[in-house]
Amino acid sequence: MTVTPGWYMTLAAVLFAIGLLGILVRRNALIMFMCVELMLNAVNLTFVAAGRALGLIDGQVSVFFVLVVAAAEVVIGLAIIVAVFRQRSSASVDELSGLSG
Amino acid sequence: MIELLPLVIALPLAGAVFLHFFGRRIGEPASGWIATLAIGAAFVVGLVNAVPAFTGELHHAEHVAIWDWMPAIGASLEIQWDALSVLMTLVVTGVGTLIHVFAIGYMHGDPRFSRFFTYLNLFAASMLTLVLAGNFAMLFMGWELVGLCSYLLISFWYTKPSAAAAGKKAFVVNRIGDFGFMVALMLIFLNFGTLSYGGVFERAGEVLTTGTAVAIGLLLLVGAAGKSAQVPLYVWLPDAMEGPTPVSALIHAATMVTAGVYVVSRAAAIFELAPAAGYAVATVGAVTALWAATIAIGQSDIKKVLAYSTVSQLGYMFLAAGLGGYVAAVFHLMTHAFFKALLFLGSGSVIHGMADEQDMRKMGGLRKHMPTTAATMGVATLAIAGIPPLAGFWSKDEILGVAFEGGTYGQVLWVVGLITAMLTAFYMTRQWVMVFMGEPRWDDGVHPHESPRVMTIPLVILAVLSVVGGLVNTPFRLGLEHFLHPAFEGIDLAHPSEEMSVFAILAAVSVLAGVAGIAVGYLVYNRPPARWTKFQEGFGGLWTAWEQAYRVDDIYGATIVKPGKRLADAAAFKFDLPVIDGLVNGAGWLVRTVGSKLRVVQTGLVRNYGVLFVAGVLAAVIWMVVAGGGV
Numbered sequence: 001m002t003v004t005p006g007w008y009m010t011l012a013a014v015l016f017a018i019g020l021l022g023i024l025v026r027r028n029a030l031i032m033f034m035c036v037e038l039m040l041n042a043v044n045l046t047f048v049a050a051g052r053a054l055g056l057i058d059g060q061v062s063v064f065f066v067l068v069v070a071a072a073e074v075v076i077g078l079a080i081i082v083a084v085f086r087q088r089s090s091a092s093v094d095e096l097s098g099l100s101g
Numbered sequence: 102m103i104e105l106l107p108l109v110i111a112l113p114l115a116g117a118v119f120l121h122f123f124g125r126r127i128g129e130p131a132s133g134w135i136a137t138l139a140i141g142a143a144f145v146v147g148l149v150n151a152v153p154a155f156t157g158e159l160h161h162a163e164h165v166a167i168w169d170w171m172p173a174i175g176a177s178l179e180i181q182w183d184a185l186s187v188l189m190t191l192v193v194t195g196v197g198t199l200i201h202v203f204a205i206g207y208m209h210g211d212p213r214f215s216r217f218f219t220y221l222n223l224f225a226a227s228m229l230t231l232v233l234a235g236n237f238a239m240l241f242m243g244w245e246l247v248g249l250c251s252y253l254l255i256s257f258w259y260t261k262p263s264a265a266a267a268g269k270k271a272f273v274v275n276r277i278g279d280f281g282f283m284v285a286l287m288l289i290f291l292n293f294g295t296l297s298y299g300g301v302f303e304r305a306g307e308v309l310t311t312g313t314a315v316a317i318g319l320l321l322l323v324g325a326a327g328k329s330a331q332v333p334l335y336v337w338l339p340d341a342m343e344g345p346t347p348v349s350a351l352i353h354a355a356t357m358v359t360a361g362v363y364v365v366s367r368a369a370a371i372f373e374l375a376p377a378a379g380y381a382v383a384t385v386g387a388v389t390a391l392w393a394a395t396i397a398i399g400q401s402d403i404k405k406v407l408a409y410s411t412v413s414q415l416g417y418m419f420l421a422a423g424l425g426g427y428v429a430a431v432f433h434l435m436t437h438a439f440f441k442a443l444l445f446l447g448s449g450s451v452i453h454g455m456a457d458e459q460d461m462r463k464m465g466g467l468r469k470h471m472p473t474t475a476a477t478m479g480v481a482t483l484a485i486a487g488i489p490p491l492a493g494f495w496s497k498d499e500i501l502g503v504a505f506e507g508g509t510y511g512q513v514l515w516v517v518g519l520i521t522a523m524l525t526a527f528y529m530t531r532q533w534v535m536v537f538m539g540e541p542r543w544d545d546g547v548h549p550h551e552s553p554r555v556m557t558i559p560l561v562i563l564a565v566l567s568v569v570g571g572l573v574n575t576p577f578r579l580g581l582e583h584f585l586h587p588a589f590e591g592i593d594l595a596h597p598s599e600e601m602s603v604f605a606i607l608a609a610v611s612v613l614a615g616v617a618g619i620a621v622g623y624l625v626y627n628r629p630p631a632r633w634t635k636f637q638e639g640f641g642g643l644w645t646a647w648e649q650a651y652r653v654d655d656i657y658g659a660t661i662v663k664p665g666k667r668l669a670d671a672a673a674f675k676f677d678l679p680v681i682d683g684l685v686n687g688a689g690w691l692v693r694t695v696g697s698k699l700r701v702v703q704t705g706l707v708r709n710y711g712v713l714f715v716a717g718v719l720a721a722v723i724w725m726v727v728a729g730g731g732v
Contacts, residue, residue, distance in 0.1 A: 023708070024711050024712060025708075032707075093706070093708070094708070097704065100704050
């Protein structure tokens with residue numbers, strides 16, 4: 001039994017779906033944040049798998065960009081979560097509705 | 102020394118700025134003396150620089166540049182120093198200084214004492230900008246600034262509704278004149294490509310066609326008529342008497358209102374190319390002279406008489422200037438500044454002594470209580486009535502002489518001028534007799550007293566000037582004529598006849614007219630008031646018309662002000678409110694309504710946004726699949 005690119009794609013889709021579901025149903029900001037990371041890495045997996053299957057370097061290059069952006073995002077996102085937590089002693093995003101219309 | 106000339110404008114301006122910030126702290130009377138010092142120093146600077154003009158060394162206009170404002174159109178801040186501006190500067194600063202001194206006494210006890218002198222100094226600086234300007238742009242700047250100062254000072258006692266309304270009226274009526282003036286400046290620029298005096302007047306002959314010259318001349322006349330209170334724009338001047346009396350003396354008699362005469366004289370080169378415009382100026386002047394003189398007869402407010410008298414005398418100057426007698430016009434401008442300033446200050450002294458009473462019917466017999474005021478005002482009355490050898494005689498006679506030499510039409514105007522001279526003598530005598538002679542008719546509790554020295558000394562100085570001021574230009578010695586000649590180089594000046602016999606006959610006729618006016622005035626009004634009424638009733642409805650100033654204000658109110666207000670109302674409430682405001686408010690309403698419908702989407706719950714986001718992505722993906730990647 002060989003592992004075809006289809007397997008990787010399926011795995012990536014599953015990971016992406018889990019991440020998406022997590023964002024939609026959880027209200028803890030930290031968990032939601034981890035879900036975002038999961039989604040990002042699912043996409044990275046598709047890039048690498050497709051790059052390997054097609055014999056192109058572009059997939060891996062794209063992954064590097066995503067990783068850099070994700071690192072920056074983690075720094076800012078965690079800082080925001082920490083700040084919110086200090087203010088409210090909770091990380092529930094549902095309480096952060098001060099700008100509702 | 103000529104480099105010092107900008108100081109003539111800068112000193113009063115500095116005085117105004119200083120008093121604006123520190124006047125209240127300095128208080129009374131120091132702020133008054135500072136203002137006086139500023140304009141007095143300006144007078145000295147002017148006088149020192151005037152020496153070459155007196156010795157005849159000032160052949161051509163000298164220029165002092167202050168700042169290159171808009172050099173491309175010949176509009177920089179530069180001073181033109183020639184005989185005409187020398188004379189105007191000396192009159193403005195000289196008479197101005199005396200009036201400043203007088204005002205220190207007159208405004209005593211006013212809570213806004215220092216503010217008054219701020220405005221007076223600002224006015225002096227503006228007026229000097231006007232007369233010293235070397236181009237039309239700077240002239241216009243001064244022109245508008247004096248209008249502003251006039252407005253500020255007329256409505257100085259702004260808590261009085263009539264004073265506030267009078268200031269507004271002066272401003273609005275002047276705007277009408279300014280409109281004509283501005284169009285004239287545009288026409289000048291269009292034709293010459295520059296606004297500088299040199300560039301305009303030297304080339305006027307080759308550039309202007311008769312038609313254009315007439316157009317510019319008539320438009321300048323509109324502006325001059327507004328500022329100098331000529332028919333039909335004179336209505337603001339009598340109302341301007343709501344201001345403090347020194348203001349009436351300085352601005353509405355001696356200086357600002359002569360700006361129109363000054364501009365016409367300055368633009369002599371243009372009027373020379375446009376005889377029709379000249380005749381228009383002369384006609385307006387003659388009509389104004391007679392019209393205002395008749396109204397002055399019927400007034401009983403001491404300042405209203407003088408106001409209409411000023412309008413009438415300004416008409417004289419226009420009459421002379423229109424016929425080309427610029428020297429005569431400027432000469433009368435100067436002598437009039439002396440005796441009319443004196444008359445106004447004298448009336449101010451009377452009002453001061455009578456506890457703010459202005460109705461001459463409630464005066465009488467004041468000569469025993471106010472001897473200095475009575476004597477000096479008597480001199481001024483004789484001067485304006487044209488009794489030789491006082492100042493008014495020489496200047497008025499020169500104007501009448503110019504008119505007499507001006508062909509058939511000129512002689513018609515001469516008759517008008519002569520009648521006006523007689524009326525002038527009559528109403529001025531009437532005023533003096535009503536105020537100073539006869540039995541006291543004061544209200545209870547009024548204790549007339551002579552004014553303090555600070556007020557009477559300027560009166561005495563002006564009285565001396567009213568006596569000797571005319572001697573600068575007599576048919577025997579044409580001093581002023583020679584003095585002004587460089588300023589009117591190349592202009593064909595109109596002169597009175599040089600024949601002594603003609604002069605003697607004309608002088609005799611006009612003196613006779615003056616004496617007749619004085620005699621009637623004295624004989625009628627030096628009697629009990631019952632006899633006045635009898636005399637006045639003899640004129641029937643005519644006297645009522647004079648008393649009510651021909652009801653011109655009512656006519657203007659019905660024909661111009663009321664339709665104007667209705668138009669403004671319609672524009673404001675029928676157009677501006679529903680249409681313009683409707684558009685603006687409609688835009689706001691649209692945004693608000695749409696916003697209030699849409700804002701429920703903005704729940705503030707991140708997961709909601711997430712759902713919407715995912716739904717949007719899904720929709721996009723589905724659409725792309727269905728469309729078959731056609732994007």
